[in-house]
Amino acid sequence: MAFEFIQDALQQRRQQQLFRQRCTQDSAQGRVFVSEGRQYLNFSSNDYLGLACHPKIVEAWREGAKRFGVGCGGSPLVTGFQSAHYQLEQELCEWQGRSAALLFNSGFSANQGLIKTLLGKNDLLLQDKLNHASLIEAGVLSGCQSKRFAHNQLEQLARRLGQREQQNCLVITEGVFSMDGDQAPLRAMAQLCQQHNSWLMVDDAHGVGCLGEQGRGSLSQQQVAASEVQIQMLTFGKALGVAGATLLCDQDLHDYLINFDRSYVYSTAMPAAQAMAISAAIKLVRADHSYQQQLQANITLFKRLAGELKLPLSQSTTAIQPILIGSSERAVAVSQQLKRQGFWVTAIRPPTVPPNTARLRITLSSHHRREDIHALLAALADILNEQDEH
Structure with missing residues (x-):
């Protein structure tokens, strides 16, 4: 019988009390x-x-649906980049002090696309051991040399940076770790990456909205300048209450991803109504x-x-x-x-x-x-x- 491993794997999960089910x-x-x-x-x-x-966010989505419909009909490079998307990207840049933003349908796709597009076999990826599965898996799939360092252990990270042979190195951490709720030492980590000529990316899915001035997130809370962190990933489906994600970076990386990131190029864009709801959520968090x-x-x-x-x-x-x-x-x-x-x-x-x-x-x-x-x-x-x- 073909694919017998499916039943075996499910039975093993049940025996180990690890079987997962959805609840409606x-x-x-x-x-x-x-x-x-x-x-x-x-x-x-x-x-x-x-x-x-929240009524204001629900109303923004409703108004967006009236104006733009409920779908955009294509990828951002075809018909899926409307004025609502552009305005949201501009608002994100102003809010976070960045020069460029790119919208994705989820944090998972943003993380996967970024890593697989940016890193190749001659590059090094260093990740916190407790990073999200989307980050860890993308490191494996990208074909780069991928290593992890013990959770929040800067000494081990420094050793790995000091021993590296690759010219290009990306270090990734979460701002707030999703299962433990603790935070990365971002200021010290940014300084370490700068000393070793490496890029730093912060996945702040669980920090944005909750932390920092005007809800800007972990960088703001720890008083780390945007210029010290080359890439931020923020999600809109947690504290902001909607869905989707963004990568914030400089203009060159933004343009590179538009041209080479397959998860961006070949995915239907989020509805413009959703972008309007996200924009309303950001305004609400910043003002109240x-x-x-x-x-x-x-x-x-x-x-x-x-x-x-x-x-x-x-x-x-x-x-x-x-x-x-x-x-x-x-x-x-x-x-x-x-x-x-x-x-x-x-x-x-x-x-x-x-x-x-x-x-x-x-x-x-x-x-x-x-x-x-x-x-x-x-x-x-x-x-x-x-x-x-x-």
Whole structure:
């Protein structure tokens, strides 16, 4: 029988408590949502500022659909680059202090396209060991020499940079790491790359909107100038509440990607209505700091209460607050018990995280209420204490 490995692989996943399934939600993204007829408090969404259903952003998409329709009909080099796309790119450049921006349908495609287009067999890619799968996989597929350094370990990165033989070297880190919520030391990393004549790229999918002045992200928060980081990747589907991504860079790289990045050249562009919604989200974040302030207040409350309950806290000070459980079986069991009590908290298991580090990835949002956080942590403490007693 052909392709027998499919059933074998699925069976192995089930036995290891690593089998994944989708759950259908029947309501809009928000503080609460409905799944299979039941309402849950949502502690797993990346909608960090609660903007996915903001009236101004929804209205911007509606107006964009009226003006441009619901699809653009082609790639950006054919019919898919409309005035709304151009205006969004210009706004991104002004917001982030960049000379050029390029829009993509997802952060995954932006990362993959950039690495596979920029790096060849004679180039070196150095990545943080905990970088997103889109970055790690692209390094393997690009054909370049790809190496990783221990998480946030600048000494090891410096050694790898000092030992390199290639003329071209790209270092990539995340601004905020998606599974641990901790942050990269961007200022020191930028200085190190400059000393070794290497480029630095920061994937700030989980920092933009949440951190820095006017929500500019990790570079702004750590007071790193845009000129010190050659490439930024930002996504629009997390704190900004919409979808899509951008690469920010200089004009030469921008033009090079337009001509040679196959994931850009051969993909249908995002709808212009979506670009208008993203633009509205950026304007909202820049003008109204209360979303960031409320998110920070919720993070502070969460960490204080979790500490009082002696829950296994991480060092994260961002919206991502993982509770390390260890075994996949136990993480799934705790997640299911929370679900029965009306809390949606996803268990994250290998291979997304290293072996024996399964966790509850709790994400906080500005739309969570104090009583939501109190209730979640009280329920979680009771579940973990009961398990420990057994």
